[in-house]
Amino acid sequence: MSGHAIDPSLYRDRDAVVIRRALLSVSDKTGLVELATALAASGVEMVSTGSTAQTIRDAGFAVTDVSAVTGFPESLDGRVKTLHPAIHAGVLADLRLESHEDQLRDLGIAAFELVVVNLYPFVETVASGAETPTVIENIDIGGPALVRAAAKNHANVAIAVSPASYPQIVKALTLGGTTLAQRQRLAGEAFAHTASYDTAVAAYFAENVGVRAEHEAAREPVLHDDAADFEAELTVTAELQHTLRYGENSHQRAAIYAQPGSRGIAQAEQLHGKEMSYNNYVDADAAVRAAYDFEDPAVAIIKHANPCGIAVGGPLAPDPIADAHARAHACDPVSAYGGVIAANRPVTRAMAETVKDIFTEVVVAPAFDDDALEILRTKKNIRLLRLPEGFALADREVKQISGGLLLQDSDRFTGFDSSRWQLVAGEEADDETRADLEFAWAACRSVKSNAILLAHEGASVGVGMGQVNRVDSCHLAVDRAGERAAGSVAASDAFFPFADGLEVLLEAGVRAVVQPGGSIRDEGVVAAAQAAGVTMYFTGERHFFH
Numbered sequence: 001m002s003g004h005a006i007d008p009s010l011y012r013d014r015d016a017v018v019i020r021r022a023l024l025s026v027s028d029k030t031g032l033v034e035l036a037t038a039l040a041a042s043g044v045e046m047v048s049t050g051s052t053a054q055t056i057r058d059a060g061f062a063v064t065d066v067s068a069v070t071g072f073p074e075s076l077d078g079r080v081k082t083l084h085p086a087i088h089a090g091v092l093a094d095l096r097l098e099s100h101e102d103q104l105r106d107l108g109i110a111a112f113e114l115v116v117v118n119l120y121p122f123v124e125t126v127a128s129g130a131e132t133p134t135v136i137e138n139i140d141i142g143g144p145a146l147v148r149a150a151a152k153n154h155a156n157v158a159i160a161v162s163p164a165s166y167p168q169i170v171k172a173l174t175l176g177g178t179t180l181a182q183r184q185r186l187a188g189e190a191f192a193h194t195a196s197y198d199t200a201v202a203a204y205f206a207e208n209v210g211v212r213a214e215h216e217a218a219r220e221p222v223l224h225d226d227a228a229d230f231e232a233e234l235t236v237t238a239e240l241q242h243t244l245r246y247g248e249n250s251h252q253r254a255a256i257y258a259q260p261g262s263r264g265i266a267q268a269e270q271l272h273g274k275e276m277s278y279n280n281y282v283d284a285d286a287a288v289r290a291a292y293d294f295e296d297p298a299v300a301i302i303k304h305a306n307p308c309g310i311a312v313g314g315p316l317a318p319d320p321i322a323d324a325h326a327r328a329h330a331c332d333p334v335s336a337y338g339g340v341i342a343a344n345r346p347v348t349r350a351m352a353e354t355v356k357d358i359f360t361e362v363v364v365a366p367a368f369d370d371d372a373l374e375i376l377r378t379k380k381n382i383r384l385l386r387l388p389e390g391f392a393l394a395d396r397e398v399k400q401i402s403g404g405l406l407l408q409d410s411d412r413f414t415g416f417d418s419s420r421w422q423l424v425a426g427e428e429a430d431d432e433t434r435a436d437l438e439f440a441w442a443a444c445r446s447v448k449s450n451a452i453l454l455a456h457e458g459a460s461v462g463v464g465m466g467q468v469n470r471v472d473s474c475h476l477a478v479d480r481a482g483e484r485a486a487g488s489v490a491a492s493d494a495f496f497p498f499a500d501g502l503e504v505l506l507e508a509g510v511r512a513v514v515q516p517g518g519s520i521r522d523e524g525v526v527a528a529a530q531a532a533g534v535t536m537y538f539t540g541e542r543h544f545f546h
């Protein structure tokens with residue numbers, strides 16, 4: 001492989017660059033007139049495309065059309081405007097080199113010292129639900145080419161990709177030019193911007209075109225062994241929202257980034273309270289993940305990414321979401337202190353009345369009734385987050401490991417369809433028990449492995465989480481449930497490797513159990529349930545969560 005080699009001794013020194021000629025081509029016209037005013041006042045020649053030129057002209061300033069420079073009309077519905085040597089040579093000429101200066105002169109092309117470009121609104125177009133042809137038309141080609149050209153040539157050209165950079169350009173006009181350090185910084189921003197833009201385009205193709213899109217449409221799981229299902233190169237783009245006070249601990253720096261076009265916790269609106277912390281975001285994410293596993297009104301209360309209570313509202317309760325909260329809280333009121341609460345329905349006045357008396361870090365919900373908001377706003381320390389319209393859990397999950405990333409489909413919950421479960425011990429569950437088993441199975445998905453969850457009447461009553469063996473999780477669940485263990489049902493996120501864990505549950509009086517099955521010692525486990533006269537179902541599906 002051979003690259004281009006340049007003898008650095010040929011470079012002439014260039015730090016401050018006086019702006020004499022600027023190229024402007026922007027979709028977002030924010031701040032354009034103010035910038036043009038300053039450029040005109042400094043005698044800068046402005047060259048511009050279609051509606052950008054029109055805006056500048058309408059404001060009363062002289063502007064040269066790109067087509068006058070190229071001698072070629074803007075054509076093909078704007079697909080070809082600035083893509084021309086008369087423009088690109090002016091942007092790319094490295095005037096530190098005498099040879100480039102000579103060539104420009106021979107070609108009769110003038111150099112630019114400033115390029116101001118922002119791109120077609122691709123992400124916004126996708127988010128608007130536009131049809132594919134419109135989305136494709138909003139892939140900017142000439143813009144990124146200009147941005148990258150100017151950024152490459154930062155030794156000579158300043159590139160502004162956002163109105164946020166205009167004030168420093170205006171300032172440079174009065175200070176005798178842009179500095180090299182400034183142009184280098186702008187160039188870095190510019191390359192990050194085009195990279196993130198192309199990542200959004202690539203993500204659109206991955207999601208809407210090809211194998212994955214076909215699987216999505218058919219609601220089929222993507223085959224696990226087919227490399228064609230995964231992009232050859234994975235790029236993740238996210239925009240800095242703001243820095244956080246600190247990370248998981250106070251000595252760790254942290255920031256939150258949002259993925260363009262997503263509708264998740266990162267896009268939630270904070271309606272009240274102190275700034276969200278790093279741990280608040282982690283727990284709020286776990287909380288909505290848990291609450292949104294249910295179609296019925298549901299509440300999850302999370303601490304350290306684990307539920308200390310999950311419940312659905314009773315079907316006859318006058319205020320189902322308040323009922324769900326009260327029953328989720330009752331699971332483990334001690335641990336719920338300082339918890340993060342997620343509701344999958346608007347928070348009502350009745351729920352707010354209860355929450356206000358419990359020390360709570362965050363409440364996250366799709367909405368808050370006005371009177372609920374009024375009540376909760378009296379609590380200085382509580383943070384209230386409203387989920388964005390169309391809130392959706394991510395389809396895929398990325399986990400960082402040293403030196404790489406792990407990518408998987410999200411664990412979409414499918415367990416409500418208990419008709420596929422296999423009865424392996426005891427009698428077929430009656431409707432009430434079956435409903436409790438379905439609830440327990442769904443709820444235990446949100447508990448870190450090894451997970452054991454005891455439930456009664458649509459509410460968790462004891463949760464054993466995050467233990468390195470299943471017996472300890474069983475003990476924990478039973479201890480937390482206390483007297484409530486007797487007559488409850490249990491769910492286990494993965495099979496019981498031995499009967500010992502199950503025996504802990506049986507001794508505590510659990511009356512029915514749901515678990516994936518699949519251990520080589522299933523026989524012994526089933527026999528223990530059988531001997532105790534306890535109903536046991538195999539789901540054939542595991543829900544590890546780490």
Ligand SMILES: NC(=O)c1ncn([C@@H]2O[C@H](COP(=O)(O)O)[C@@H](O)[C@H]2O)c1NC=O
Pocket residue numbers: 025026027028048049050051052053078079080081082083117118119120139140141142143144
């Ligand atoms: N085709 C080209 O040569 C071209 N040159 C610049 N653009 C984009 O056109 C937009 C501005 O166009 P207008 O000034 O007509 O509104 C900018 O977003 C710029 O990134 C182009 N459009 C897209 O590919």
